[in-house]
Amino acid sequence: MHPFQYERARNAKNAVSTVAQNPTATFIAGGTSHVDLMKENVHRPDLVVDISGLPLQSIGGHDGGIRIGANVSNTQVAYHPDIVARYPGLSEAILAGASAQIRNMATTAGNPLQRTRCPYFRDTTQACNKREPGTGCAALTGINRVHAIFGASEACVATHPSDMAVALSALDAIVQTRGPRGNRSIPFTDFHRLPGNMPQLDTVLQQGELITSIDLPAFSGRSHYLKARDRASYAFALVSCAIALEMNGGTIRRARIALGGVAHKPWRTPEAEAMLVGKTPSEVLFRDVARAAFAHAKPLEHNAYKVPLGQNLMVRALMETSGLLPLQGTPGTAFASSAGSVAGIIPLSA
Amino acid sequence: MPSVGRSIPHESSRDHVRGRSIFLDDITPHRNELVVDFVGSPVARGEIVALDLSAATKIPGVVGLYTFRDVPGSNLYGAIFHDEYFLAEDKVSFQGEPIVVIAAESHAALHAAKKAIHLDVRPETPIVSIAQAIEAEEFIGPPRAISRGHARDALEKCPHRLDGTLYIGGQEHFYMETQCALAIPGENGHLTFHSSTQNPTETQVMAARVLGLGMHQVVCVCKRMGGGFGGKETQATPPALMAGLVAMKTGRPARCIYSRETDGRVTGKRHPFEVRYQIGFDSDGRLLAARLEFYSNAGFSADLSTSVFDRALYHADNAYFIPDIELIGRICRTNLPSNTAFRGFGGGQGILAIESIIEDIAEFLDKDAAEIRLLNCYGAEGRNQTPYGQIIQDDTLPLLFERLADRADYKQRRQAINEFNATSQIHLRGLSLTTVKFGISFTTKFLNQANALVNVYTDGTVQVSTGGTEMGQGLNTKIRQLVADEFAIDAANVSVMPTSTEKNNNTPPTAASAGTDLNGSAAVNACRLIRERLTEFAAVRLSEDVPIPIERIVWEDGCVFDREKPEQCLDFGHLVHAAHRERISLGERGHYITPGLGPSRPFFYYTTGCALAEVEIDRFTGEMRVTRADILMDIGQSINPAIDLGQIGGGFVQGMGWATCEELKFSDEGELLTASPSTYKIPGVRDIPEDFRIEFEQDSRFPENVRSSKAVGEPPLLLGLCVWTAIKNALSYAGPRGHVAPLNLPATGEEILRCLCELEDKCP
Secondary structure, eight states: OOOOEEEEOSSHHHHHHHHHHOTTEEEESSOTTHHHHHHTTSOOOSEEEEOTTSSOOOEEEETTEEEEETTOBHHHHHHOHHHHHHOHHHHHHHHTSSOHHHHHHOBTTTGGGOOOOOTTTSOTTSOBTTTSTTSOBGGGTSOOTTSOSSSOOSSOOOOOOOSHHHHHHHTTOEEEEEETTEEEEEEHHHHBOOOTTOTTOOBSOOTTOEEEEEEEOOOOSEEEEEEEOSSSSSOOOSEEEEEEEEEETTEEEEEEEEEESSSSSOEEOHHHHHHHTTOOOOHHHHHHHHHHHTTTOOOOTTOTTHHHHHHHHHHHHHHHHHTSSOOBOOTTSTTBOTTSBBOTTSOSOO | OOOTTSOOOOTTHHHHHHTOSOOGGGSOOOTTOEEEEEEEOSSSSEEEEEEEOHHHHTSTTEEEEEOGGGOSSOSEEOSSSOOEESSOOSEEOSTTOEEEEEEESSHHHHHHHHHHOEEEEEEOOOOOSHHHHHHHTOBSSSOEEEEESOHHHHHHHOSEEEEEEEEEOOOOOOOSSOSEEEEEEOGGGOEEEEEOOSOHHHHHHHHHHHHTOOGGGEEEEESOOSOOTTTTSSTTHHHHHHHHHHHHHHSSOEEEEOOHHHHHHHSOOSOOEEEEEEEEEOTTOOEEEEEEEEEEEEESSOTTHHHHHHHHHHTTTTTBOOSEEEEEEEEEEOSSOOOOOOTTTTHHHHHHHHHHHHHHHHHHHTOOHHHHHHHHBOOSTTSOBOTTSOBOOSOOHHHHHHHHHHHTTHHHHHHHHHHHHHHOSSEEEEEEEEEEEEEESOSSGGGSEEEEEEEEOTTSOEEEEESOOOSSSOHHHHHHHHHHHHTTOOGGGEEEOOEETTTSOSOOOSOTTOHIIIIIHHHHHHHHHHHHHHHHHHHHHTOSSSOOOGGGEEEETTEEEETTEEEEEEEHHHHHHHHHHTTOOOEEEEEEEOTTOBTTBOOSEEEEEEEEEEEEEETTTOOEEEEEEEEEEEOBSOSOHHHHHHHHHHHHHHHHHHHHTOOOOBOTTSOBSOOSTTTSOOOOGGGSOSEEEEEEOTTOOOTTSGGGBOOOSSHHHHHTTHHHHHHHHHHHTTSSTTOOOOOOBSOOHHHHHHHHHHHHOOOO
């Protein structure tokens, strides 16, 4: 572990200016991912500014939607009655990841800032452009079964590991920040970057730019999250799918679909979403939509299975969200009862 | 109160959970101790064309760099055949093969030295797969075969026949403590090793051989391992040799501990197998003839591959009688790390083939696989002899099978699953009841012996040492119970001491499930010799004039007394104290050999069991969960039911991991791509069956073995394979009837999805 200085932020302004002025400084809040990376020598900050004491801990109504403070824990969000009632897909996504202990520590702003779980990124003996730009990408020729099938580059084929971020993407959340040059609102879909030739940058945040909240816009439809993984615990998504569906009687008024585990960022599928508008839900329709969503997938040597897996998961998620199939939780999460049906806290009607 | 049969806690459990148990890396470093690591081959096959150590030697803190030229004894060694180089000479045969041993004052110096070593290896095309080895005719040893009758002719006459090929993957041991050793130089060229090994004698033998010492100059000690699973039966040797070489060259203590990645890359694993089969049967599902051709991937050297292969053949019948049978095969040499022992030791690969075939026959005949299994179980005379000639005696399997089917409501659940699968859109459920008949004994006869040293002290406490090693399985606890009962004292007054070749010589590895059978029996034999002397002494001591007849002397609850005068009892402590004053020896060595073994009886007995798994697979994603598992085992009279329960549950889940989620992937260049937990997945806590029921057959006893117990280490791992057959059963509901799911092992979500796509034609 690289030696570092620790500083507790007195206020947001101070924290922003401290980190902005020092390119080797970072913020830390829950530290659930960041500290691991420091121990592995992947992250080597000289200065760590602890923002966990800043008053960014409220969750409440905002503009017809909900504003979630940056320091609200993942657990608080997942079990918040308004989230459970109005944005169950977000709740499901959070509970599909990590463990209760980690969710208690991890924060709203920290979760979307997790770094990739690409094994080569975390192994400092391997080449990785994300960790050390210019060294190459060991995953290209290595074991790449958990890697990207969309939007990858020659420099990086990593995927984003967050479940929560996939749901936030489908819900068109807004990231509010405070930076050295003032505040800005970043649509969640623009928040994460594709790797291109600068895979070291995961997001559009500037040095010292602090997330203050994540806002969920008003939404009156149904949302749902499904995750496929190797094991029922301690496993990141091979593919996941978040759906936000607004119905008009028996037809679909608006649909948003975000995929996890397939790209460097939560992967929205605008063509597929457009195909659903004005249609009546059916398995045939959803299969067509899924085919279209994956039409441009570019699998690597070991991850071609993600195409049928992703298509099937998307079909099932759409069928469950639209009521063609009973809602099933992701196995192993608090929302899945032993019989496979959903605990009563998610309303089926919307 | 007797100790045997009671669930006294594992002797280290309290210290384990408090982090106080001493593992090898916890041994306080000596003042001048060195750290040891090595540089291995970057390619799986090639020729070393250049090696320059000059820059590395100049790095501050680097104490020594050693190649094969520095090996004082034989650079060639091996468990059965001497076909492995300790340090590569001119050729390399697997990626990571050690070439240079580095000794340094610090880990930083080690890392710097590794970077500064200039090594140039000209790569050659490696052989990675079984198919490539067959093509190149790269085999270890001659073809191997067991047969009875005329399988080829009989197959022609069978009413039905199925042919196929099954691919079975390997498995990483994933012991928590990686391979490691500490070597301490002594006087007169002596070396003492602390080694995390299942086989201290092997470490002693190999160290003597490679370092040019007599065995009398080498001591190997093993206090405990953080898991072994067979991976430390032979492969604990290289780190010990490295540490030993450094200790010898520098005169300083030296410690070598593999990192998780290094351990993953260079140590052997469970053998992958390919099985080509032809099976003939009648319309009831009765097996008539079988021809099975096995190929194992041994890696670059023999290691224990011949014995592993033999055990696969010995278990290819599992619990089923097949009149005409031919079992043949080859051991393939490839450019992978040398595959080795792993809990089950080839038995699992043998069992899998026949269990897979039975699922396929059931599908083919549209029958329940459980019926076919029961129909074919070994039974009465004429149907009770294995292909290798051993008669199955007192076979409890059909009884266990019917009992478990009954207790776990097999028929009702089968009906429920039929109904569920007919209507469920999202999931498919599968159910499978399989058997295991696992042969207990080393198939290499001379290994079936053990010795033990028992020392009784004058305060009435006892120390016992055996060649058996403790790897978490509870051997020491069971030995403690056995010894306590021999002297009718409390187990708290018995200590099991660290295993050391100084106290117990020429010992077998702690393996083959036989640790308690062999070492426990040897300890009991030692105790009985002491007890005999003490009984005679007590007979005099308790008498008023003529000695009391020996048969009247009773040992009970810490006391020794005359059955006819129980009120005049001698406390054990007082008895041994008095005996010592009379110059009666209170120490003894016991030796034990497994009785009755011969050419047509390779196994002393069989441990048998049945397991029933119910699984649910997701038709969309291939994800699988085990909703319920029931196990019923015949383990004789359990010495410690809690420990046996742990062994059975743990073994089952480890077997399930092999069958479902643990996948080793090698590149075409022979590089292991899944060398750490980020890419290699052992079961997580949520993968354990949600409803998990384990029972022992209560009435069972096996008086020929120590305290009527039976071995328990490996068989439950093979019971875990019923999860795989249950997945196969679930898949049988997906396709058209009679269409066999081409499922390989491991049945990962990815593999299940592949089969679903093939069967349901839903995927693009």
